[in-house]
Amino acid sequence: MGQNSLLIVDQLPAATPALQDLLSRLHKEHGLDIYNCRQRLIGRGRSLLHRGDRSTLESLSPLLRQAGIRHWITAPTKPSFAPAIIRALQPKEDDLTFICQKKQVGFAKGDRGLAILADLSGKLVERSVHQLLSSNAYQGRDNLSHLSTEKIFKTILQGYPVLDLYKLDTDGTIIDAVRVLPSKFDHKGLGDRATLSSRQNLLRVLELWQSYTGQSQIETGFGLFNLPGFTLYKPPQKDPDVLRKNLINLTRFGWLMADLKHSEQPSTQNTEQLDLTASISAALLTQNPALAGSEQLAEAMPIIKQVSEEITATTQEETTQQDARPAPQSRALPAPPPPISSRQWRTRRFWISALGGSLVLASGAFYELKVSLPSVISHGYEMGIIPAGCAALMFWGGFHFLKLKRLVENTPTSKIRSVAMGMVEIKGQAIRQYALVSPISSTPCTWYRLTRFRRDGTRGWVVSSVVSSGSATFLLEDETGRVCIDPQGATIRARTREEGYEGQRSLSFSSSLTNNNAREKWVEEIITEGTLLYVLGFAAVKKEQRESLRNRKVEALRKLKRDRAALDKFDADGDGQISPDEWEAARASAEQEAIHQSLQDRQERRRQEEQIIIGKPGGNRPFIIAETLSETHLTNRFVRYIIPLFCGAALCTGWAISLLIQWLT
Amino acid sequence: MTGWIVLGVLLLLLLGLTLYVILIYNGFVQLKNNISRDWSNIDVLLKQRYDELPKLIKVCEGYMQHEKQTLEAVIKARNMAGTARSDQDKMQAQNMLTDTLKSLFMVVERYPELKADAGFRQLGNRITELEDQIADRRELYNAAVTIFNTRIDQFPDVIIARLFNFTARNLWEIDAAHRQDVEVNFQQI
Numbered sequence: 001m002g003q004n005s006l007l008i009v010d011q012l013p014a015a016t017p018a019l020q021d022l023l024s025r026l027h028k029e030h031g032l033d034i035y036n037c038r039q040r041l042i043g044r045g046r047s048l049l050h051r052g053d054r055s056t057l058e059s060l061s062p063l064l065r066q067a068g069i070r071h072w073i074t075a076p077t078k079p080s081f082a083p084a085i086i087r088a089l090q091p092k093e094d095d096l097t098f099i100c101q102k103k104q105v106g107f108a109k110g111d112r113g114l115a116i117l118a119d120l121s122g123k124l125v126e127r128s129v130h131q132l133l134s135s136n137a138y139q140g141r142d143n144l145s146h147l148s149t150e151k152i153f154k155t156i157l158q159g160y161p162v163l164d165l166y167k168l169d170t171d172g173t174i175i176d177a178v179r180v181l182p183s184k185f186d187h188k189g190l191g192d193r194a195t196l197s198s199r200q201n202l203l204r205v206l207e208l209w210q211s212y213t214g215q216s217q218i219e220t221g222f223g224l225f226n227l228p229g230f231t232l233y234k235p236p237q238k239d240p241d242v243l244r245k246n247l248i249n250l251t252r253f254g255w256l257m258a259d260l261k262h263s264e265q266p267s268t269q270n271t272e273q274l275d276l277t278a279s280i281s282a283a284l285l286t287q288n289p290a291l292a293g294s295e296q297l298a299e300a301m302p303i304i305k306q307v308s309e310e311i312t313a314t315t316q317e318e319t320t321q322q323d324a325r326p327a328p329q330s331r332a333l334p335a336p337p338p339p340i341s342s343r344q345w346r347t348r349r350f351w352i353s354a355l356g357g358s359l360v361l362a363s364g365a366f367y368e369l370k371v372s373l374p375s376v377i378s379h380g381y382e383m384g385i386i387p388a389g390c391a392a393l394m395f396w397g398g399f400h401f402l403k404l405k406r407l408v409e410n411t412p413t414s415k416i417r418s419v420a421m422g423m424v425e426i427k428g429q430a431i432r433q434y435a436l437v438s439p440i441s442s443t444p445c446t447w448y449r450l451t452r453f454r455r456d457g458t459r460g461w462v463v464s465s466v467v468s469s470g471s472a473t474f475l476l477e478d479e480t481g482r483v484c485i486d487p488q489g490a491t492i493r494a495r496t497r498e499e500g501y502e503g504q505r506s507l508s509f510s511s512s513l514t515n516n517n518a519r520e521k522w523v524e525e526i527i528t529e530g531t532l533l534y535v536l537g538f539a540a541v542k543k544e545q546r547e548s549l550r551n552r553k554v555e556a557l558r559k560l561k562r563d564r565a566a567l568d569k570f571d572a573d574g575d576g577q578i579s580p581d582e583w584e585a586a587r588a589s590a591e592q593e594a595i596h597q598s599l600q601d602r603q604e605r606r607r608q609e610e611q612i613i614i615g616k617p618g619g620n621r622p623f624i625i626a627e628t629l630s631e632t633h634l635t636n637r638f639v640r641y642i643i644p645l646f647c648g649a650a651l652c653t654g655w656a657i658s659l660l661i662q663w664l665t
Numbered sequence: 666m667t668g669w670i671v672l673g674v675l676l677l678l679l680l681g682l683t684l685y686v687i688l689i690y691n692g693f694v695q696l697k698n699n700i701s702r703d704w705s706n707i708d709v710l711l712k713q714r715y716d717e718l719p720k721l722i723k724v725c726e727g728y729m730q731h732e733k734q735t736l737e738a739v740i741k742a743r744n745m746a747g748t749a750r751s752d753q754d755k756m757q758a759q760n761m762l763t764d765t766l767k768s769l770f771m772v773v774e775r776y777p778e779l780k781a782d783a784g785f786r787q788l789g790n791r792i793t794e795l796e797d798q799i800a801d802r803r804e805l806y807n808a809a810v811t812i813f814n815t816r817i818d819q820f821p822d823v824i825i826a827r828l829f830n831f832t833a834r835n836l837w838e839i840d841a842a843h844r845q846d847v848e849v850n851f852q853q854i
Binding site: 480 | 684692696702
């Protein structure tokens with residue numbers, strides 16, 4: 001029983017320094033996974049942080065309180081009844097009665113209530129995800145913008161809206177509930193409030209209900225909150241089974257929200273209620289500004305009038321300030337450089353061509369020596385040369401990976417702040433420098449590689465093209481600083497990998513991943529933002545791309561020519577004309593200014609990510625970028641190559657020796 | 666026939682073993698050079714700090730007429746760092762310089778005018794930044810030394826290490842005094 005308690009948190013809109021501290025404490029003191037917790041603590045709405053017995057969850061409570069995160073610990077009540085669908089409503093002076101098929105539910109003035117307004121079409125969820133993806137793609141992860149309350153209400157009304165109204169007793173326990181579905185009730189009960197739109201009528205019911213219930217709360221997070229077991233399924237063509245499941249989940253969601261309200265601290269309750277009432281009022285007014293003028297409504301809901309005044313004041317203020325204030329500083333990421341065909345592919349093609357060319361040359365040579373190629377191959381096999389060659393290649397491969405493994409193990413990890421020039425090993429989180437989005441899944445990422453394959457008769461899938469994000473650099477951040485990484489020429493191991501077949505342009509509509517008739521397929525590998533990366537590469541000072549002194553001088557002279565007042569300062573004789581001598585003086589002054597500017601630029605201390613870049617080292621030294629859990633995890637991968645290569649090499653050598661002995665005897 | 670096969674296998678094993686020995690030996694050489702490089706990288710920062718110190722002392726002198734002792738300690742430690750030759754001496758001298766700088770920054774707290782001086786702030790930030798970087802690189806140096814010292818004690822690397830006389834290197838450790846608990850007397854504050 002105790003195991004079923006849930007710790008639900010109000011998510012933070014963005015990461016804060018307090019959150020970093022909280023995450024490390026949750027990990028160190030309670031063994032919670034940092035990445036899961038981070039995912040659950042950032043967002044819009046509420047999320048399930050942890051599940052377990054009440055005492056365990058209560059031990060987490062002080063940490064969350066310290067970080068200023070609102071949270072609830074509750075054991076969800078099993079719904080004992082579902083809300084009854086209303087057929088009509090009767091507003092009276094003291095109470096509002098909803099008439100359902102088998103019963104009547106009345107809300108008296110001052111009753112406590114809870115309203116759940118949800119969209120069962122999935123549009124709201126889609127729009128919310130779209131909003132997050134686009135803001136992440138173009139503004140970066142630190143500037144995520146979520147749907148506003150107004151947009152949420154608008155989207156719900158555009159989809160398949162359902163309104164559940166719960167009647168609560170003084171303890172916050174549900175005593176009765178009704179469900180309002182658009183066009184399923186007689187709107188005459190709304191009187192003057194009734195409109196021709198069934199969806200707007202739903203909103204009017206909510207307004208009316210709110211005018212009766214004094215302490216009401218409106219929740220619109222069904223499908224948006226990260227609460228496992230209370231999810232919204234996207235109904236394909238209004239499938240009745242999915243709709244039924246969604247209605248059941250909506251009921252469970254309503255009961256859970258009532259539980260949260262029940263377990264809420266009284267100090268935060270009033271603020272929340274005011275905030276939500278203000279939000280709904282703002283939403284209603286945004287949708288229908290004429291409501292602000294309604295005396296009757298203003299009397300019933302004083303907050304409406306207050307919000308209306310605030311909206312008007314803000315709008316006027318914004319209009320007057322619009323021209324005066326400077327344009328907001330754009331924090332959007334720059335567009336990425338164009339993608340390039342991978343060098344790896346070019347190299348492979350080069351080697352294949354080189355091998356083919358060598359074979360042709362060898363064939364020519366053998367022809368000249370009156371020896372045929374098949375006989376050479378046959379002799380090579382009989383003498384054991386071919387197996388010996390295979391063994392040598394495998395040995396070379398095995399030693400290559402062994403050397404790489406030892407290099408990774410022998411290189412200590414540097415802190416980014418103090419990274420020295422030369423071969424370095426660093427670890428940190430990947431951060432985008434460009435608004436890079438992967439070509440198929442449209443995921444904001446720091447790097448991607450798209451490999452296309454085509455089916456080639458009996459040979460199976462053959463690589464037809466490889467496109468990667470190429471020269472789009474990204475940043476790596478640890479607790480001490482950031483550094484720029486140029487992934488060109490790196491051996492990259494990305495863990496996020498998607499596969500699809502021709503015609504499948506997006507993962508949202510993926511069907512089956514085993515398409516036997518497809519002629520083409522693609523594999524997309526990406527490194528998403530925030531991923532922990534291991535980088536072994538060469539740190540160097542970035543090549544400066546400063547303006548040359550000559551250009552600076554030309555620009556200064558151009559500026560001088562355009563500025564008549566500045567030019568007049570050099571008119572020594574005051575005749576209104578610039579003589580050659582005066583122009584010479586102006587040129588000298590411009591030159592001085594350019595030199596001064598150039599020196600000033602050099603003296604300016606720049607941030608590390610602007611100074612140092614980690615890229616491919618020269619020679620045969622490796623450049624590895626790996627999405628890995630630990631260094632050991634990476635070296636274990638090498639071991640998985642080393643053992644079979646050495647075993648294969650030993651077998652091939654044995655085979656070669658036995659063939660050689662046979663040939664000799 | 667069997668003799669040939671045995672001979673061939675033995676030759677193969679010998680070849681594999683030789684290559685493995687070469688790999689281990691080269692690994693030691695790389696680790697040794699890593700340590701030297703990490704030490705030199707610390708030296709680069711120490712030199713920068715050494716060069717910045719006279720400017721800082723000059724700024725401080727103007728304000729701290731009554732703290733000659735502290736300033737002299739910094740100058741003395743700087744001179745020691747400049748004249749130290751062996752690695753061990755250098756480590757000790759640098760530790761001493763770090764300590765005297767800490768004392769200097771603590772004393773500065775009593776001089777609000779000095780703290781507000783733009784030149785002092787800039788130099789102070791620069792030296793603090795260098796101190797942080799020195800600490801990071803010292804950690805890196807110690808990590809490289811630890812990898813080397815572990816390798817030369819591990820089997821089968823220990824055989825190659827003994828054969829080619831690779832010996833353990835010293836870690837850059839802090840003074841024993843720094844390990845003691847800090848006593849704070851609130852009555853004196």
